[in-house]
Amino acid sequence: MKNSIFYVLALAFVSYAITGCVKSIDSEPLELSQLELPTVPYNYANIEIPTHINMQDNSPNDNQISDHGATLGRVLFYEKAMSKNNTIACASCHEQALGFANATAFSEGFEGQMTTRNSMAIANHRFAEQFFWNSDNRPLEEQVIQPVQNHIEMGMERLEDLALKIDAIPYYDDLFDKAFGSTEVTSDKIGKALAQFLRGMVSTDSKYDKAMVANNNFADFTELEKAGFEVFENKANCADCHNPGSDFAASWRGATNIGLDMDYADEGAGNGRFKIPSLRNVAVTAPYMHDGRYVTLEEVIEHYDNGVKPHPSLDWALQGNGGAQNLDLTLAEKQALKAFLMTLTDEQYLTDARYSNPFID
Ligand code: HEC
Numbered sequence: 001m002k003n004s005i006f007y008v009l010a011l012a013f014v015s016y017a018i019t020g021c022v023k024s025i026d027s028e029p030l031e032l033s034q035l036e037l038p039t040v041p042y043n044y045a046n047i048e049i050p051t052h053i054n055m056q057d058n059s060p061n062d063n064q065i066s067d068h069g070a071t072l073g074r075v076l077f078y079e080k081a082m083s084k085n086n087t088i089a090c091a092s093c094h095e096q097a098l099g100f101a102n103a104t105a106f107s108e109g110f111e112g113q114m115t116t117r118n119s120m121a122i123a124n125h126r127f128a129e130q131f132f133w134n135s136d137n138r139p140l141e142e143q144v145i146q147p148v149q150n151h152i153e154m155g156m157e158r159l160e161d162l163a164l165k166i167d168a169i170p171y172y173d174d175l176f177d178k179a180f181g182s183t184e185v186t187s188d189k190i191g192k193a194l195a196q197f198l199r200g201m202v203s204t205d206s207k208y209d210k211a212m213v214a215n216n217n218f219a220d221f222t223e224l225e226k227a228g229f230e231v232f233e234n235k236a237n238c239a240d241c242h243n244p245g246s247d248f249a250a251s252w253r254g255a256t257n258i259g260l261d262m263d264y265a266d267e268g269a270g271n272g273r274f275k276i277p278s279l280r281n282v283a284v285t286a287p288y289m290h291d292g293r294y295v296t297l298e299e300v301i302e303h304y305d306n307g308v309k310p311h312p313s314l315d316w317a318l319q320g321n322g323g324a325q326n327l328d329l330t331l332a333e334k335q336a337l338k339a340f341l342m343t344l345t346d347e348q349y350l351t352d353a354r355y356s357n358p359f360i361d
């Protein structure tokens with residue numbers, strides 16, 4: 001009985017069927033798509049977090065997640081009107097099936113301009129301390145607004161214009177009212193709602209997570225996957241930086257240099273240092289690194305095995321004889337390492353309706 005009620009609720013959607021155009025402050029008219037949301041909002045506020053992801057929640061007191069707030073954030077995340085010429089949404093460069101990363105090294109922003117760095121995966125940002133390749137530690141509320149203003153990404157340089165533009169779209173009255181108790185649109189609220197949605201984007205259901213929850217000594221892992229975890233933790237020392245206890249990132253270490261080049265075209269946070277990204281869903285987030293230089297996990301593994309350059313700022317964890325480490329991994333060890341990395345994919349997260357496009361195009 002309970003199941004069938006859930007089924008009915010899950011199928012009941014409110015459709016904001018709007019046709020035609022809205023007068024827009026831009027030269028391009030804004031064609032509205034049809035928005036479809038569940039009548040009872042999805043659960044974002046009370047997602048159960050397994051204890052192995054025992055990390056500090058970065059939600060500030062004045063912006064706790066609510067289901068309506070995150071729902072508004074979801075719509076904004078997929079909203080093309082967030083860009084200056086109504087063609088680019090956050091989701092244009094952060095695609096769900098790809099762990100919210102992008103399939104190309106650089107992403108196309110508004111008016112066909114290209115970003116100069118690889119788009120980053122999004123998951124479990126509720127527990128992250130630093131964001132963007134430069135390892136910026138401002139709160140998520142501020143970070144999420146950056147791409148909107150960025151002249152390459154979305155080009156809405158004046159936040160006042162953004163608020164006016166969103167305010168002119170009919171379905172936002174109801175969404176802002178439910179999320180914040182008033183139909184008034186401000187860029188501050190836009191940042192808060194996006195941050196709530198991002199904090200509601202929780203991934204805890206990979207094969208690795210299941211093994212941690214079952215706490216059964218990785219009984220469901222293949223021999224290859226188990227061997228790979230062993231290499232990850234010991235011989236290859238990946239866990240020094242991609243720490244399983246911090247969701248395969250290590251934000252407390254800030255940005256670091258992994259010896260990709262002797263001369264850096266992009267200095268990152270200085271001296272070729274970049275944020276240590278989480279490896280969650282890494283099998284689907286190719287290409288890799290801040291400039292998307294590696295297309296496959298094999299290439300990444302080759303880099304750490306024998307491609308690390310002895311840069312003066314190279315992280316101590318990658319140093320060895322002659323300046324840079326040479327791991328001397330066997331082919332079997334490399335294959336095992338890759339098999340382990342593939343256990344970090346959370347199919348549920350990549351297809352979860354809560355994070356999907358609410359517009360029917
Ligand atoms: C044109 C492509 C593009 C668009 C549109 C875009 N992003 Fe990004 N995003 C990127 C790139 C590229 C990076 C890495 C930039 C850097 O660090 O220099 C990034 C990084 C991020 C990060 C940091 C992730 C981390 O792990 O540190 C967040 C959060 C983010 N974007 C959220 C958003 C939101 C929210 C929107 C919409 C308001 C958005 N992005 C729109 C390309 C894009």
Ligand code: HEC
Binds near residue numbers: 121236291304
């Ligand atoms: C010294 C810290 C450190 C160690 C040790 C380390 N990494 Fe990394 N890893 C990083 C940093 C920093 C980046 C981003 C570098 C960049 O883009 O310039 C990164 C990026 C990656 C990426 C690309 C992720 C993405 O989204 O683009 C993968 C995959 C990866 N590492 C796997 C591994 C594996 C496997 C090992 C062990 C063989 C390992 N790392 C060891 C710091 C480290």
